[in-house]
Amino acid sequence: MKDKAAGAATLGRLRRQRGLSLSGLARALTAMASDLHQPALPAVASVQRSVARWESARPALPDERYQLLLAHVYARTPGGETALGGGTDFAELLHALALLGESERRIAEIRTLVLGSATDHGGGILALLAPSVHVGLASSLDDPARADGATVAALASVVADVNQEVGSLPMVRLQVLLAPVVEAVRRLLAGPLPEPLVAPLREVAVAGMTLAGRLAFETRDDSASRALYTEATQEASRLAQPWRQANVHMSHALVTLYSTGVAEARRLVDQAVRTARSGDSNFVRARAHALQAELAARGGHERQARAALGLAWYDVEADHGGDPAPTGFSAGHLRGFEGVCELYVGDAEVAHARFERSATTLSAPREQVQRAIVTTDQALARIRLGDPRSAADLLHPCVAAASSTGGRVPALRLRQARSELRPWRREDWVADLDDHLMDALGT
Structure with a gap:
């Protein structure tokens, strides 16, 4: 270039x-x-x-x-x-x-x-649109029948831009940017939209509402999150693209795991696996099986977890030519899931190695949140291996990442890791970690 x-x-x-x-x-x-x-x-x-x-x-x-x-x-x-x-x-x-x-x-x-x-300075959706699109968007919102492909493409680009910044900008700022897009898509879909634009706009709706559901969860608005995921699921069901439906179920399952518990999350993941199997994306199937493995491991079901991991590796290593969802999941992500399974139903030393290898591959800004989650799990493995002090050292950059992004999942994982350090609570290095947690997260 x-x-x-x-x-x-x-x-x-x-x-x-x-x-x-x-x-x-x-x-x-x-x-x-x-x-x-x-x-x-x-x-x-x-x-x-x-x-x-x-x-x-x-x-x-x-x-x-x-x-x-x-x-x-x-x-x-x-x-x-x-x-x-x-x-x-x-x-x-x-x-x-x-x-x-x-x-x-x-x-x-x-x-x-x-x-x-x-x-x-209060910039929102208009900041992410070319000035030439502003008039077209305003006209389309007044009368959806006047919408055109440029307007739909512009809304899709905003969703993609916001998604790209997850891990780089605080979640609450991303909500500010995304919320007007979701509302614009709702209004357009409710109107007499030109037929050729319905499916492309519905794809934007699914992606935008799924991301909005995650951001609502991250900013601790569980009721809004559930409503957005329900809406995304309904829109996805109207598309003949099962992999999109599976993606909605998986994102919903992850937030459900932390807000409701394993049982409901497993139901959503099993639904994602069934849907993904009829879709065209090997990467989506791999991620669905990886999530299925993690939830089985958390429930103590070792055989089921290892079987699901085997299927995930099969899909990751398959031919990905023409995959409609080529980004968002990789072998590096899968190693993180392997580590979680080892942590719950296997060998903590193997889990640590898996987490360490996964963290080194998650280097992009967009992967900062996932890297913090994986590294926190790596610290848990160190605690279980009898090395709590080095685990505490490993948690400090995770605290910084959770603070800068406002991510709820990294904060919850940190809380779990800190609870396992309780036997050493009188040590200076635990006090240092507590000070950092209090300064950065107020907890």
């Missing part, structure tokens, strides 16, 4: 589209640094020379500070609104940075930082 000439040309085009000279962009960057309360930039003439280097025949990649300032400049329309969706100047800037050689991870960081700033 690296093409420095194309990246430099894009930067120049963006600047000229804004009616900015080299010195004009330099002044805009200087003003943005002040707005963000960052240390002052060098003199305008010096910043101008940097701008010229980024657009030259042998362009330089802006350093990280300038990348963030550029991102904030181009995230705002000339009218002062925040616009981060596809087709915006902000999206073009990120593409230009990629062409100039910046890494995908750093570009994702920039996007998260700017999106976080947008939610700080």
Whole structure:
């Protein structure tokens, strides 16, 4: 993807589209640094020379500070609104940075930082839509018969964008971004929508309501969570895509495990397995069997747990060409489930090795919550292996992750791990962990 000439040309085009000279962009960057309360930039003439280097025949990649300032400049329309969706100047800037050689991870960081700033200042769904879509969405909400494919695609992109930020932004901020999409989809589906758009919009509804159900659970609103999952299940049942129905059941089962208990969660997982078996996604089937294995292990059913794990590995290692759900589950995730099964019905030492291996593969920002869960379970294994002090050391980064994301499941897992450290409660290192838990989570 690296093409420095194309990246430099894009930067120049963006600047000229804004009616900015080299010195004009330099002044805009200087003003943005002040707005963000960052240390002052060098003199305008010096910043101008940097701008010229980024657009030259042998362009330089802006350093990280300038990348963030550029991102904030181009995230705002000339009218002062925040616009981060596809087709915006902000999206073009990120593409230009990629062409100039910046890494995908750093570009994702920039996007998260700017999106976080947008939610700080009340930005919502409109921030994630291209300005050209705003009018179409408003028109569609007034009269669903006027909806078009661009509007549906834009709503789908917002759901995908919010989902991508799980683990990077606090759950409550993600709720702020997602709630208007769910309401917009409800209103459109209730109206006289053009027939070709019904199935695509229903797919958006299923994905959005499922994610909203999880976010409601994470922010401790169990009644709203149940209602959203019920709605997602109903919409999924109207699609001839069993793997989508299975995904709803699995997400619902996970939150049910922590809010209601194992018995009801097992019912949902068994339903997910039955549905996934008639679907086209091996990854979804693998995840369904992995969840089935975990719940069997938690209930003390070793034989059932190992049988389900075997089926999960069979599906993970199968041919995934054309899989409609190629992301969201992997061998790394499955090793975490293996570890949980070993923890409850097997060998704690084997469980520890599985957790350790799984945690090393869960490195993406989107996987921060899952990594915290797996690492907390790894600490539980260490306690059962007679090494509580090192377990406590392992829990500190998990506390930080649970605090930064506002995730409820990591917090519940931490509470379980802390309860197993009770025999050592008078030790200084347990007191240090308690202080960290209190400071970060208030518990």
